[in-house]
Amino acid sequence: MRPRRRDFARALLRSFSIQGSWNHRTMTGPGMAFALSPLLTRIHADDPAALDAALERHASPFNAHPYLAPVAIGALARLEHEGEDPDTLLRFRSALRAPLGALGDETMWAGWRPFCASAAAIAFLLGFDAVTAAAGFLVVYNLGHFALRLWGLRCGWKAGRGVGAALRRVPFRRLARVFVLASQVLIGALAAILVARVPGGAPSPWIVGVAVGAGLSGYVVPRHISRVALASLLVACVAWFL
Numbered sequence: 206m207r208p209r210r211r212d213f214a215r216a217l218l219r220s221f222s223i224q225g226s227w228n229h230r231t232m233t234g235p236g237m238a239f240a241l242s243p244l245l246t247r248i249h250a251d252d253p254a255a256l257d258a259a260l261e262r263h264a265s266p267f268n269a270h271p272y273l274a275p276v277a278i279g280a281l282a283r284l285e286h287e288g289e290d291p292d293t294l295l296r297f298r299s300a301l302r303a304p305l306g307a308l309g310d311e312t313m314w315a316g317w318r319p320f321c322a323s324a325a326a327i328a329f330l331l332g333f334d335a336v337t338a339a340a341g342f343l344v345v346y347n348l349g350h351f352a353l354r355l356w357g358l359r360c361g362w363k364a365g366r367g368v369g370a371a372l373r374r375v376p377f378r379r380l381a382r383v384f385v386l387a388s389q390v391l392i393g394a395l396a397a398i399l400v401a402r403v404p405g406g407a408p409s410p411w412i413v414g415v416a417v418g419a420g421l422s423g424y425v426v427p428r429h430i431s432r433v434a435l436a437s438l439l440v441a442c443v444a445w446f447l
Contacts, residue, residue, distance in 0.1 A: 207286065208247040215243035216282070217358050220275045231266045237274065237281075238264035244282040259285055262294065269302050270309020275354045277301045279361025280368040287365065297366065304369070308377045313350070316384030321346040323391035330398050 223236035238260050245263070249256035269277060280301065284294055325342035329335060364371035 206247050206250050208244045208282065212243045212247045213358060213362070216240050216278055217275060217354060219243070220271075220278060220354060220358070223271050223274050231264065232268040233271070233274065234264050234267045237267050237278065240274070240278050241282060244278070245285060248282065248286050258291070262291055263298070265295070265298075267298065267302060269305035270313065272313055272350055272353050273305040273309040273357050275357035276305055276361040276368060276372070279358045279363075280365055281361075283362050283365035289366075301368070304372065308372065311381040312377050312384070313353070316381040316388070317349055318346065319388040320384045320391065321349075323388050323395060327391060327395050327398065330395070 219240040219242070223233050223240055226235040226239070227233055228235075241263050242260065245256055245259045249259060263281065267277075277298070281294065281298060284297060289297075321342050324345075325338045328341060329338035333341070360371050361368055
C-alpha cells in the first residue's frame with residue numbers, strides 16, 4: 206500500500222530522534238528503523254512477516270548526517286514500496302551513508318551553523334539582549350534545519366533509486382562555500398567591533414587572537430585561501446588604528 210501524508214508526517218517527526226538510540230555497533234540504525242516504521246507499516250500492511258523483516262533490515266548499522274537522514278528514509282521507503290529485493294535494499298542503503306554524511310557536514314556544520322552563530326554574536330554586540338540574540342539564532346538556524354529535513358524526505362521518496370542524481374542537482378558544495386565565506390565576513394566584522402571597543406586603543410591578546418583567527422579562517426575551504434577572510438582581518442586592523 207502507498208503511504209499516506211500522515212505517515213510521511215510521522216516519519217519526519219520521528220527523524221528528529223534518529224540519534225536517540227545511537228550506539229557503537231549499529232550507530233543510527235535503530236533510529237532509522239524507528240523513523241521508517243510508519244511508512245513500512247503502511248507499505249507492508251497486509252504482510253506482517255514482511256514488515257518484521259523490513260524493520261530488522263533497517264535496524265542494521267547505518268550512519269549519516271542526521272539532518273539529511275530523511276533523504277535516506279524517503280528513498281528506502283520508495284524502494285520498499287516498489288518491492289525491491291532485500292540485497293538491493295541493503296546495498297543501496299550502504300551506498301547512501303558516505304554522501305549524506307559528507308554533504309551534511311559541509312553544508313550544516315561547516316557552513317550554516319557558524320554563519321548563524323556569528324550573526325547572533327554580532328546582534329548581541331550591536332545592542333540586542335542575550336535572550337533575543339540566542340532566540341534569533343535558534344529560530345533562524347532551525348528554520349533552515351527543518352526545511353532541509355522536509356525537503357530531504359520529499360526528495361528521497363520522489364527520486365527513489367535515482368536519489369543520487371537528485372542530490373547532484375542541488376549545489377550543496379556551492380551553498381556550503383557561500384556560507385563559509387559569509388561566516389568569515391561576519392567573523393571579521395565581529396573582530397572589528399571587539400577591537401573598536403577596547404578602552405585606550407590597546408587591544409588585549411584575546412582580541413588580537415580573534416582578529417588573527419578571522420584571517421586564518423580562510424583555510425576552512427580546502428585548497429583555497431579566502432580573500433574575504435583576509436579582507437576581514439584588514440578591517441579589524443583598520444578599526445583598531447582608527
